[in-house]
């Protein structure tokens with residue numbers, strides 16, 4: 001724990017309290033006059049507010065070990081992330097996993113966000129969230145020698161790309177705007193090996 005925040009798993013023990021706290025989690029740049037938050041940030045915020053708990057539970061029910069972790073400070077949720085296993089047997093997901101041996105574990109770092117009050121501060125809370133996510137991913141897969149951690153990023157989300165670069169993720173595919181196809185999201189990858197020093 002640093003920055004006065006503590007991490008816990010959301011949506012399991014204190015479900016109602018978590019659902020209420022999630023509803024006001026504000027990670028998208030606030031509207032200023034007639035300037036609206038970028039739609040890709042708004043989507044992430046809506047996901048956390050409305051769907052994150054259900055999504056984690058659904059992934060758990062599918063046997064994919066859905067995890068939703070939140071950090072709180074005195075003002076409420078300070079940061080949050082979710083991750084789950086990718087499924088080699090699912091045709092949609094196996095396309096993504098083409099180059100990854102079926103015997104290897106792959107997980108998606110699905111969403112990660114930091115409350116607006118902690119943004120624009122050199123990524124300190126964002127960095128803590130990524131490191132916490134990587135530890136949590138590794139803790140969830142104690143038997144795996146190698147874990148492929150994949151994340152999807154909107155091609156306009158510079159803050160997110162910079163954050164992933166700081167943590168040795170590399171861009172595997174770049175999202176592209178329409179009309180080439182509405183493929184806004186590109187894939188980023190970090191491979192985790194089971195050595196304690198490999199996360200930093």
Ligand SMILES: CC(C)(COP(=O)(O)OP(=O)(O)OC[C@H]1O[C@@H](n2cnc3c(N)ncnc32)[C@H](O)[C@@H]1OP(=O)(O)O)[C@@H](O)C(=O)NCCC(=O)NCCS
Pocket residue numbers: 027028038040041044045110111112113114115118119120121122123124125126127153156157158159160163
């Ligand atoms: C992704 C995130 C956690 C990174 O946090 P962070 O490392 O603290 O980064 P910040 O948000 O403070 O932004 C850092 C930089 O990106 C810039 N930036 C922020 N939003 C931007 C945008 N929409 N377009 C371009 N640049 C942007 C900032 O001006 C800052 O630039 P600088 O480093 O040159 O000063 C945080 O931006 C966030 O929570 N975003 C909303 C949710 C989200 O999009 N999550 C990722 C997808 S799941």
